[in-house]
Amino acid sequence: MNLSPFIKEGVIRPLWEKGVNPTSLSTNSQKVEKGDLFIAIPGIKHDGTAYIEEALQRGASAIIVPQGVCEKLLAEFKDRYPSVSFFETSEIRKTASLLAATFYPTQPDSIVAVTGTNGKTSTVSFIRQIWRHMGLPAASLGTLGLIIEGRPLPPPTGTEGLNTPDPVKLHKILQGLKEQHINHLAFEASSHGLHQHRLDGVRIKAAVFTNFSTDHLDYHQTMEAYLEAKLRLFDELMGPQSYAILNADIAEYDQLLALCKKRHIQPITFGKNKAMVQLISVIPKANVQDVFLCIEDSCFNFTLPLVGQFQVQNVMAALAAVIACGAKAEQAVDACLTLKGIPGRLEQAGPGVYVDYSHKPEALSTALEALRPHTKGKLCVVFGCGGNRDATKRPIMGEIAAKLADKVIITDDNPRHEDPSHIREQILAKCPEASEIPSRRTAIATALKQMQAGDVVLVAGKGHETYQLVGDKVIPFNDVEEVQKCLKK
Numbered sequence: 001m002n003l004s005p006f007i008k009e010g011v012i013r014p015l016w017e018k019g020v021n022p023t024s025l026s027t028n029s030q031k032v033e034k035g036d037l038f039i040a041i042p043g044i045k046h047d048g049t050a051y052i053e054e055a056l057q058r059g060a061s062a063i064i065v066p067q068g069v070c071e072k073l074l075a076e077f078k079d080r081y082p083s084v085s086f087f088e089t090s091e092i093r094k095t096a097s098l099l100a101a102t103f104y105p106t107q108p109d110s111i112v113a114v115t116g117t118n119g120k121t122s123t124v125s126f127i128r129q130i131w132r133h134m135g136l137p138a139a140s141l142g143t144l145g146l147i148i149e150g151r152p153l154p155p156p157t158g159t160e161g162l163n164t165p166d167p168v169k170l171h172k173i174l175q176g177l178k179e180q181h182i183n184h185l186a187f188e189a190s191s192h193g194l195h196q197h198r199l200d201g202v203r204i205k206a207a208v209f210t211n212f213s214t215d216h217l218d219y220h221q222t223m224e225a226y227l228e229a230k231l232r233l234f235d236e237l238m239g240p241q242s243y244a245i246l247n248a249d250i251a252e253y254d255q256l257l258a259l260c261k262k263r264h265i266q267p268i269t270f271g272k273n274k275a276m277v278q279l280i281s282v283i284p285k286a287n288v289q290d291v292f293l294c295i296e297d298s299c300f301n302f303t304l305p306l307v308g309q310f311q312v313q314n315v316m317a318a319l320a321a322v323i324a325c326g327a328k329a330e331q332a333v334d335a336c337l338t339l340k341g342i343p344g345r346l347e348q349a350g351p352g353v354y355v356d357y358s359h360k361p362e363a364l365s366t367a368l369e370a371l372r373p374h375t376k377g378k379l380c381v382v383f384g385c386g387g388n389r390d391a392t393k394r395p396i397m398g399e400i401a402a403k404l405a406d407k408v409i410i411t412d413d414n415p416r417h418e419d420p421s422h423i424r425e426q427i428l429a430k431c432p433e434a435s436e437i438p439s440r441r442t443a444i445a446t447a448l449k450q451m452q453a454g455d456v457v458l459v460a461g462k463g464h465e466t467y468q469l470v471g472d473k474v475i476p477f478n479d480v481e482e483v484q485k486c487l488k489k
Helices: 004-008 048-057 071-080 092-103 120-133 167-179 191-195 223-235 253-263 309-324 329-338 361-374 393-404 420-428 440-449 479-488
Strands: 013-016 024-026 036-039 062-066 085-089 110-115 138-142 145-148 184-188 206-209 243-247 266-271 277-284 289-295 298-304 347-350 353-356 379-383 407-410 456-460 467-470 473-476
Touching: 004 092, 024 092, 036 048, 036 092, 048 062, 048 071, 062 092, 071 085, 092 167, 110 120, 110 223, 110 309, 120 138, 120 184, 120 309, 120 329, 191 223, 206 223, 206 309, 223 253, 243 253, 243 309, 253 266, 266 309, 277 309, 289 309, 289 329, 298 309, 298 329, 309 329, 309 361, 347 479, 353 361, 353 479, 361 379, 361 393, 361 456, 379 393, 379 440, 393 407, 393 420, 407 420, 407 440, 440 456, 440 479, 456 479
Parallel strands: 024 036, 036 062, 062 085, 110 184, 110 206, 138 184, 206 243, 243 266, 266 277, 353 456, 379 407, 379 456
Antiparallel strands: 013 085, 138 145, 277 289, 289 298, 347 353, 467 473
8 A cells, every 4th residue: 555645645744654555454463464554543442652662563654643742652663663654644443444445445335324313223234124125236334343135144142343343443344345246235324433533435326314303412522513414414524415414303303304404315204294305204103104195296004014103214214225325216215115124123022022222211112102002902112221321311210111011020131330220229219119120031031921911021121232231241142032932931
């Protein structure tokens, strides 16, 4: 890789330059191979500059550091590794993305980025499934990892992945997909990834904005900063040849539309209010929904094999995205008849029993409201809250459960290093009539034993997770499997 253009343009500045041409890039010192360029990015948990020595020992031929790194430290490396080039940059995250995009230049032709607080994972999955139904090789990337339609799902790793990978990994994936003739990709664009420039250099054909609500304030601090991070997708990363898929029903719609006009990005809207993809009606049934919507001048009536009106919103966003990338409305809608939900998102684990990842107040509210129209008898919810996480949401979630469910069972989630009884106590403060069953296995079994005809049970909080975190232990536990074991008994 020739670094001269980046030096000429002032993206990187030589501290001492030995005329090397790195053979590859890495932001992880443990994965550096001989001849690599190591980019020392200061992270939230790990500072890449602390791993320069390891990268050099593994054979790095060049190092890029953030501007202002201790000169004494670098001088020591210069003496000990005289053949290595060192550079500095004022925007190391952005520089990493630009280098990655140059080193791995090929990308799928149709890339859709999906941002928003909720619905990203489902929307990218629906986009992938619609493309595949149309006979187009397609992939999705995000919380559930890289999924290529038509291939077996990757095995669960036991830990959550990043919504948006680091730029080097991301561009390697993009090039790998193109080399496999997979020209269609939908991926999750997280606020962290956007703020940290991980998406810079990705050639985005269409970007979706699903919705916006409180989240990630531990990182962004304010709602304004959180929204600003998401708006980078439309303000800096897209141009006149791109499409913006906008939810016409959210408060931020006018702001997004004004930004798109300013950037000459073509908007495609979805929602209930005067949208290009417009919802006319939804009729919930046992495990499906009859949907009636119009796309421009054509109207469609079909049965969606998913529950929850929020899933209808996600499907509409997916339809708008694939249409922006050239699909015919009739073909795209036809694919909706066979859509499958993603693991742990209102996943039907048995007759009348659903497992959902809802571990935040709004998500729990959304899941319960989604299931109410499908409930003829009583609606029961089993949930807890994670330890060493935002404690303020616990009484709020208790209040939501008491208000929206007929029966509430409070149990343990991932207590981590907190006292589980203290977590349960905080939830119960706002739902004192709830049952308290510490063992999650027993709580699920109790809810299922109490089910009557027409009842619905929601097991909330862990969704697709295949483990329970108790102290330092990672204990195998899967809500769907537990439900199915109980039903067999």
